[in-house]
Amino acid sequence: xxxxxxxxxxxxxxxxxxxxxxxxxxxxxxxxxxxxxxxxxxxxxxxxxxxxxxxxxxxxxxxxxxxxxxxxxxxxxxxxxxxxxxxxxxxxxxxxxxxxxxxxxxxxxxxxxxxxxxxxxxxxxxxxxxxxxxxxxxxxxxxxxxxxxxxxxxxxxxxxxxxxxxxxxxxxxxxxxxxxxxxxxxxxxxxxxxxxxxxxxxxxxxxxxxxxxxxxxxxxxxxxxxxxxxxxxxxxxxxxxxxxxxxxxx
Numbered sequence: 408x409x410x411x412x413x414x415x416x417x418x419x420x421x422x423x424x425x426x427x428x429x430x431x432x433x434x435x436x437x438x439x440x441x442x443x444x445x446x447x448x449x450x451x452x453x454x455x456x457x458x459x460x461x462x463x464x465x466x467x468x469x470x471x472x473x474x475x476x477x478x479x480x481x482x483x484x485x486x487x488x489x490x491x492x493x494x495x496x497x498x499x500x501x502x503x504x505x506x507x508x509x510x511x512x513x514x515x516x517x518x519x520x521x522x523x524x525x526x527x528x529x530x531x532x533x534x535x536x537x538x539x540x541x542x543x544x545x546x547x548x549x550x551x552x553x554x555x556x557x558x559x560x561x562x563x564x565x566x567x568x569x570x571x572x573x574x575x576x577x578x579x580x581x582x583x584x585x586x587x588x589x590x591x592x593x594x595x596x597x598x599x600x601x602x603x604x605x606x607x608x609x610x611x612x613x614x615x616x617x618x619x620x621x622x623x624x625x626x627x628x629x630x631x632x633x634x635x636x637x638x639x640x641x642x643x644x645x646x647x648x649x650x651x652x653x654x655x656x657x
Contacts, residue, residue, distance in 0.1 A: 446645055447476075448476040448617055448647060449476040449477075449479050449480060451615075451649050451651075452476065452615055452617070453480060453483075455614055455615050455651050456614050456615060458589060459484065460487070461484065461486075461487045461488070461589040461590060462487075462488050462489075462490075462589050462590075463477060463487060463489040463588075463589065463591075464489075464492075464579075464580070464585060464588050464591050464592070465477055465490065465492065465590075465592045466519050466591075466592070467492065467493065467593060467599075468492060468493040469493060469498055469502070469545040470493075470498050470501040470502050470505065471491060471501070471505045471506055477590075481506070485509075488512060489512050490512075490513040490514075490583050491506065491512065491513070491514050491515070492515045492517065492519060493514075493516065494516065494517060494527055494547055494571060495545065496516065497544075499514070499516045502514070513583050515579060515582070515583070517571065517572075517573065517574055517579075518549075518571050518573045518574075519573065519574060519579055519595070519605075520573035520574075520601070521573065521601075522573055522574055522578060524571065524572045524573065525549055525570070525573055526568050526569070526570055526571075527547060527548075527568065527569055528547065528549070528550070528551045528566055529547035529568075529569070530547070530554065530562060530565045530566060530567065531544075531565040531566075531567055532544040534558075534562060534565035543557075543558055543562070546596065548595075548596040548597060549598055550596075550598075551566060551568070553596055553597050553622065554566060576602060577605065577607070580611075588611050588613040589614050590613055590614065590615045590616075591606065591611075591613045591615070591616045591618075592617045592618070593616075593618040594618070594619050596619070596622065597622035599622075600618065600620070600631055601627075604630065604631075608634075612638065613652065614651065614652050615649070615650065615651055615652070616635065616639065616648075616650040617647055617648070618647065618650075619648075620647065620648040621645075621647075635650050637656070638656040639651060639652055639656070640652075
């Protein structure tokens with residue numbers, strides 16, 4: 408694309424980020440013009456899941472809007488139900504304000520790990536004024552270094568830490584009475600596979616599993632391929648791995 412077109416797209420995205428419907432439209436146009444349409448997770452999920460009453464479990468929901476591939480789908484499918492999981496307190500408040508009026512959705516302000524108490528690092532919301540824009544204030548991780556890699560040393564004064572009692576994926580699903588999953592979406596800033604690997608595939612076989620694989624170690628990539636490859640078509644779509652259940656895998 409020309410520099411002018413890139414600049415215009417960037418400006419349009421900044422304006423659109425203040426309004427959910429405009430943001431979704433801007434994402435759609437940007438995907439077409441930049442050649443990313445075929446790897447757009449929103450489009451891929453919509454194509455894979457045709458149900459009117461899909462059940463979604465989203466771990467690492469952030470504010471439920473910025474860069475969220477699920478947001479446009481929930482807007483188009485009022486019968487879909489989502490369990491949102493977000494540990495950062497001020498981000499969780501935004502998430503609940505956005506989706507809380509829909510009584511069929513569920514919310515969990517916690518971290519998913521092995522069930523132990525762990526230190527969790529996140530950024531003060533004022534960081535958005537200094538670096539990274541709106542996305543920076545949503546970053547959170549068990550790994551302090553991971554946040555610094557994202558934003559550089561400028562983020563150091565804004566890093567906060569809190570001790571959080573974690574819960575396992577099985578505990579989460581049991582607490583909220585989840586007995587079926589159509590889409591499992593995990594964005595956990597490097598801890599993604601440690602969460603996905605907890606899914607009992609003999610009990611749950613989601614139509615789609617979407618997880619960030621950008622920060623995974625080589626052995627985690629290999630384990631993901633071994634564990635999911637027999638049941639899912641796995642597609643690298645950039646930062647995420649899109650896994651669609653094979654037709655003969657139930």
